[in-house]
Amino acid sequence: MHRIPLIMAVISDIAGQVRGKGFPATERDERLEKGVGYTFTNHMINCWGQIPATPWGPLGDMVLMPDPATEVEVDFGDGSVVERFMLGSLYHMDGTPWDCCLRNYLRSAVMELERETGLMLIAAFEHEFNSTGMRDRTGDSYSLDKIRLAGEFPEAYLYALRAAEAEPETFLPEFGANQFEITVKPGRGVAAADRAIVVRELARAAAERLGHRVSFSPKVDPNNAGNGVHIHMSFRDRQRQPVAYDPDMPHGVSALMGSFVAGILRRLPSIIAVTAPSAASYQRLNPHSWSSTYNNLGHRDREAAVRICPVSDAPGANVAAAFNVEFRAGDAAASPYLQLGILVRAGLEGIRDKLPLPETTSSDPDAMTDAERAAKGVVRLPTSLSDALDALEAAEGIRDLIPGELFDAYVMHKRGELAAIDGLDDAEICRRYAEVY
Numbered sequence: 001m002h003r004i005p006l007i008m009a010v011i012s013d014i015a016g017q018v019r020g021k022g023f024p025a026t027e028r029d030e031r032l033e034k035g036v037g038y039t040f041t042n043h044m045i046n047c048w049g050q051i052p053a054t055p056w057g058p059l060g061d062m063v064l065m066p067d068p069a070t071e072v073e074v075d076f077g078d079g080s081v082v083e084r085f086m087l088g089s090l091y092h093m094d095g096t097p098w099d100c101c102l103r104n105y106l107r108s109a110v111m112e113l114e115r116e117t118g119l120m121l122i123a124a125f126e127h128e129f130n131s132t133g134m135r136d137r138t139g140d141s142y143s144l145d146k147i148r149l150a151g152e153f154p155e156a157y158l159y160a161l162r163a164a165e166a167e168p169e170t171f172l173p174e175f176g177a178n179q180f181e182i183t184v185k186p187g188r189g190v191a192a193a194d195r196a197i198v199v200r201e202l203a204r205a206a207a208e209r210l211g212h213r214v215s216f217s218p219k220v221d222p223n224n225a226g227n228g229v230h231i232h233m234s235f236r237d238r239q240r241q242p243v244a245y246d247p248d249m250p251h252g253v254s255a256l257m258g259s260f261v262a263g264i265l266r267r268l269p270s271i272i273a274v275t276a277p278s279a280a281s282y283q284r285l286n287p288h289s290w291s292s293t294y295n296n297l298g299h300r301d302r303e304a305a306v307r308i309c310p311v312s313d314a315p316g317a318n319v320a321a322a323f324n325v326e327f328r329a330g331d332a333a334a335s336p337y338l339q340l341g342i343l344v345r346a347g348l349e350g351i352r353d354k355l356p357l358p359e360t361t362s363s364d365p366d367a368m369t370d371a372e373r374a375a376k377g378v379v380r381l382p383t384s385l386s387d388a389l390d391a392l393e394a395a396e397g398i399r400d401l402i403p404g405e406l407f408d409a410y411v412m413h414k415r416g417e418l419a420a421i422d423g424l425d426d427a428e429i430c431r432r433y434a435e436v437y
């Protein structure tokens with residue numbers, strides 16, 4: 001069959017979906033200059049393809065400008081259609097960035113951080129996901145057998161990631177049934193979030209070619225383990241030297257990183273509506289499931305909202321270069337741009353306010369008394385998306401973190417999403433989200 005290669009120019013939107021428009025590869029140069037048309041209301045398409053409400057209606061035109069630095073071209077070598085896409089940003093017709101473009105939002109957050117503090121953000125998104133269509137067996141958590149039963153998928157996926165320069169690091173047979181995890185090398189600022197999208201999309205692409213489906217939804221079944229997105233963060237200074245580590249500070253966390261983490265944890269009870277933005281997210285954020293339920297800081301603790309990650313104690317190890325903190329209260333129902341952007345903005349507030357590193361919790365916050373929790377400044381995170389949105393809307397100064405128009409659109413979008421699943425039981429909610437993430 002004769003074909004013309006098609007390149008998709010795409011964005012990641014409020015629903016955390018990747019949408020856009022395509023053009024023939026023969027017109028690549030022209031499209032890099034003039035982009036493709038886009039409309040405001042597309043941001044209000046929820047994860048199930050509905051538009052319950054929109055502030056913009058049918059009005060307005062924009063341009064989606066593909067960024068050639070993000071170009072993905074993966075030939076799986078099986079005769080299937082080659083994957084071709086570029087991530088992009090949204091601009092008004094006069095070329096000014098659209099405030100509600102999530103990639104612009106992250107870019108402006110990392111630029112503000114750099115301008116004010118000289119800090120360059122380095123981040124890596126670690127993803128867990130479930131697969132259907134592969135063989136599996138009871139008790140195959142972390143097992144060699146689970147990789148064997150997954151057949152061609154792990155290697156085809158790693159090939160695709162390498163071809164897209166997404167620098168895969170590890171692929172592992174996670175704890176849950178049909179659950180896997182992929183880690184990739186860190187990137188700088190916006191590039192780290194671009195890479196998170198490539199990680200998700202190429203998993204779908206490899207699975208599709210093998211007749212499988214994958215889902216990054218935070219909880220695909222109330223009885224299975226949840227899928228987290230863990231965001232590892234560190235800083236480099238203007239000379240590119242690592243500056244998150246200071247051996248003279250508690251747990252080796254530098255003063256700047258300490259304030260950044262404190263800023264995130266202070267805001268977490270309200271911004272969790274952005275980092276864990278689906279109804280299914282709150283089925284994952286349960287006590288004792290290695291996700292997060294409090295806004296606590298942990299040292300090597302996998303149930304803390306932010307974990308100070310282990311580094312080698314071996315003599316001669318370059319601890320400063322490897323040192324990082326991990327944000328664990330997020331999932332893939334969120335656009336990585338919005339998720340990382342709001343963390344940067346909350347962290348920057350903490351730096352401006354010179355907040356000290358919070359005390360780490362050394363015991364389960366769930367087992368503490370209210371007084372013990374209050375003494376450590378630890379609070380329970382919202383237990384539903386509806387409560388999380390209430391907390392977001394009630395948070396003082398929140399519009400300093402998310403500009404007005406985006407804030408209103410976000411809340412409207414998420415309230416509409418909740419209305420669409422009103423009255424459904426937990427299992428059905430998981431099923432609905434599993435289909436679309």
Ligand code: GLU
Pocket residue numbers: 128225226227228229284289290291302328
């Ligand atoms: N599946 C857990 C989560 O929902 C994380 C397990 C792990 O620490 O790898 O975040």
Ligand code: MG
Pocket residue numbers: 128174181
């Ligand atoms: Mg994991």
